[in-house]
Amino acid sequence: MSDKVNSYDLNVTVNGKPVLAAIEPHITLLEFLRDTPGLSGTKEGCSTGHCGACTVLVNGEPISSCLMLAAEADGRNILTVEGLSDNGDLHPIQAAFISEGGLQCGFCTSGMMLTAIALLETNPKPTEAEIRMGLSGNLCRCTGYHKIVVAVRLAAEELSHGR
Ligand code: FES
Ligand code: FES
Secondary structure, three states, rough: OOOOOOEEEEEEEEOEEEEEEEEEOOEEEHHHHOOOOOOOOOOOOOOOOOOOEEEEEEEEEEEEEEEEEEEHHHOOOEEEEHHHHOEEEEHHHHHHHHOOOOOOOOOOOOHHHHHHHHHHOOOOOOOHHHHHHHHOOOOOOOOOHHHHHHHHHHHHHHHHOOO
């Protein structure tokens, strides 16, 4: 524990970089990511685990960061949307969302893409039904979902060809 009263010394890896911070024990992972490293690409929608806008990957698993305490992520690897590109080269899922028009306002997009990446890790060639099921915890109020599904299928093809 740090000297600060009621603080917790958090030690996580965020997008490949170590982050050490004295945090208040009650803050969520979502609050930590947005307020400490300033990674505002992770969005807060419902704050109750229903919309998926706050999804990040924790040790590769999609997690609603509004429902996880930051302290629970201690020692783990966290991937946010800011960690997807590689030296300015977009990740295939990012490129596919752009080319296929898989976003409009963009509020759901970071969570949608991270959920899709986790899906493609476990199922590299998903059917349309499997994509829709895999993304069913991520709500979009703009696109009607069809173009998101098309984008995930394209990303799956790109990834199967080695990026
Ligand atoms: S903000 Fe976390 S699921 Fe909606
Ligand atoms: S693009 Fe607006 S909520 Fe999905």
